[in-house]
Amino acid sequence: MVLSPAERKNGRLSKNKLSLALRALSEVGYVVIEGVIPGDFLHEIKQVCNRTLHRYLKKEENRQHCIDDRAGHVGMSAPCKMPFMDAQIIENSFAMQILHEAMDGDFFCTFYNTNTAWPGSGVQRIHRDTKQLFPGLPFSLPIHMVVVNIPLVDFTIENGATEVWPGSHLICDDQNESRINAERAQTLPSIRTVLRAGSVVVRDMRMWHRGMPNRTDTIRTMLALVYFRGFLNRDSQL
Template sequence: MKLKLSAEELENQSFHSNNLRAAVNEIKANGYIVLEGLLSKELVDELRTSFKPIFDAYVDRIKVDTTPVNAETPRGINRFQMNLPFIKPFNDPQIIMNPFVMSIMDQLLGDDCTLLYFASDTPMPGSGYQGVHSDEIPLYPEMEIILPPAVMALNIPLVDITEENGATEIWPGGTHRIPESMNKPRLVQELSASMQPEKVLMNAGDVLVRDPRMWHRGTPNGSAEWRPLMALYYNRPWFNRDGVSPRIGIPHETYEGLPDRAKRLLRLADIGGSLINMS
């Protein structure tokens, strides 16, 4: 589902109550919502311009992954995950603590949630299909239970995402609410084959808020250009992704200059740690 914000909402930087309710209910029911036109063209242009030299340097340093796509290695060929440095413009308040996004996170994760994943996903020309997968492992894999979300993802495209350049394919309608015991890679592959997916097409300036447990996969980038996408994960405070990916490195002076809400979001980051971790 896509939700177009009104001029009044954008001016006030606040949802009408019915739109907030609609966004939260849509995520609960179907696993995602696209907020149209949330970010200004100027900010997205700045993000894309700043991202390119960092990404180009990163790609130059590593080899292309030629591992065949399968359920255990879902990233695939010519598709790059890169952690982002916590610098401007990536750490702009409109990115890390956007009031519309945080209103949704407060409803789904509580107002004490944290931000522990600050990265990007970029399929290059020639990338293929990923295996269908969930981004989160079950907390209680032996149990026949359905849990509320512990993590929510925010995806920000830096270019228009089209059928041609590798739109994310999703399996909405409840795959984020399957019992914990069913969320196994091979079972996901088998069950998804009999279900109808849809592609999330977005314009630069739109954002996608999704439950990362919802089944999804990257599709081939058949264009001649890259398709950069920022990826931020917000967590309940007890859910620590440390060990899954490097913590966000933030210089002390940068952290001290953040707004209070941003400080709370990033209180579990690596304060004083290395600014750039390109693993």
């Protein structure tokens, strides 16, 4: 989805574009708005993030967990300081507009992380980040957990663009929802999320996905902000 000059100026999607975004989120499981974050700010936060990641991985326990145990897929909490706390990121107007409509205006952010595919990283197992709200039901309920991702570099096949299974957020007959059957996944269409840096991705966290190998010599990072519907227990998550 590409912003018009008027949408970019107003910081809001048009009525028609918002309707399309909500439909994609509901039916496909994610929506991409291209080129939202300005290049100068994107460069700043990327440089700060890369320095912070290198410091984070100097600790042996962090390095072992991320590089050895997680096959080079690094998860680091975003520092609660600028530029990570800039409003363009933590309350991006386009993402907030979509979330407000998709989650009935009652949602809160419970998690802010960075997801990095380190050079030489491997393939993650296929998984979903949250299960169906009521797994015993034979049908899927409306969205209850969302992640907003912002890539700090272009996502390409070479540097490990995430693989996703469109429509898989609606699957509700999984026997083990955290570990997806790879043979079953092979029978369903998947796509690699090739993205421009600074795009905003809004994704239903029930969607099947996996991190892919970074075959370049450059760090590939995206920011990840997780939002829950308001009725979910805040105290157990904070």
